Amino acid sequence: MLDRIKASLPSLAPAEQRVARLVLGDPRAFANLPVSELADRAHVSKPTVVRFCRSMGYDGLSDFKLKLAGSVSEGVPFIHRSVDVDDKVGDVLVKVIDNTVAAFLKYRNDASTWAIERASEALAATYQTGRRIEFYGAGNSGIVAQDAQHKFFRLGVNAIAYSDGHMQVMSASLLGPGDCVVVVSNSGRTRDLMDACDIARKNGATAIVITATGSPLAAAGHIHLAADHPEGYDRYSPMVSRLLHLMIIDVLATAVALRIGGARLQPLLREMKNNLRNKRYA
Known part of the structure; x- marks a missing residue:
């Protein structure tokens, strides 16, 4: 309040x-x-x-x-x-x-439009070159990563999400220049996510981190999208943080969609909608 x-x-x-x-x-x-x-x-x-x-x-x-x-x-x-x-x-x-x-x-x-601009440009550039976009998260943030993969998959983006720490490390080891990884964390202190982010960055991939200001993860990425809120991660169940992360993903997906352009996306999305019609009751 x-x-x-x-x-x-x-x-x-x-x-x-x-x-x-x-x-x-x-x-x-x-x-x-x-x-x-x-x-x-x-x-x-x-x-x-x-x-x-x-x-x-x-x-x-x-x-x-x-x-x-x-x-x-x-x-x-x-x-x-x-x-x-x-x-x-x-x-x-x-x-x-x-x-x-x-x-x-x-x-x-409070959001930095400059940081969002950089993140959307990096994601759009990765899409244009056909390179990989990966989303990492653990626990509740793993669900946000899956939602992000779904949002970008609908845009025709070659994206995948991992919530398992071993899979994140192995996949990050295969990334390289031109690839992009988005790491989502409420606390910004999860070791598996830190390890995967460091590996991806050392291999030349662009690392975008969505996490709290001042956390170790915030300093580990190339682009930090601050997700600050009053909910203590060590005391309360993640509610506001999860919704805030989902909203930031929506902003990113929308900004990237605009960069891809309606001429390319509209036919794709129209066909997808048409193909889904027989999955619903009239």
Whole structure:
């Protein structure tokens, strides 16, 4: 919730921005103070405080305070950082979705378009020369790698995904100049992925890494696509991180598709759709 408020700050009216900064400065106090005190501290009117809450998508101040109190709790270990043990299903729905939306908005505001541009250019160049594109991931990130392979396979790209550490190392050993490897990791500290990335890079392949800033893997690739989020990889189940990685893959696939060009892709995708029609009930 706090990440969502930060991401929305530039789009708010000046008076509502003062309320937002009050929330961000001391969320626990905001959740407990009366509206009159909040208005005085933010130097706004009481209706402005309520209007800010509604601008953020809540029914009013009471609803906003309820959700805010939940978002600044410690969460449930190994389940979700924003969810409390006594939350009702409605609370879980709001918290999980808000947490994800906030992470997406933060990524939209912080993402390096320069890095995405470099990554899409490298992938498109590999496609143009008929060289190999490989996706590596472990655990949940292995599922993201498989999704990436499926996305690029539909574009006619010679791509494959590996989630087994031995297969990653063996396949990376066969890569060379002109090939491209995309390594996905939440923590950026998985040894198998680090080993495979190092081998691919030493063999001359272009290494694109999708992982957290400051991690060992972030420094191991040629191109780093930062996937930063508030979800602790050692304490909570991967939820936001997995969705963020999938979104980054979607962005890459779309950017590469535009570089390949509609004249080449449209007939291919049209034929694929037509061939799939008899697989569905009318």
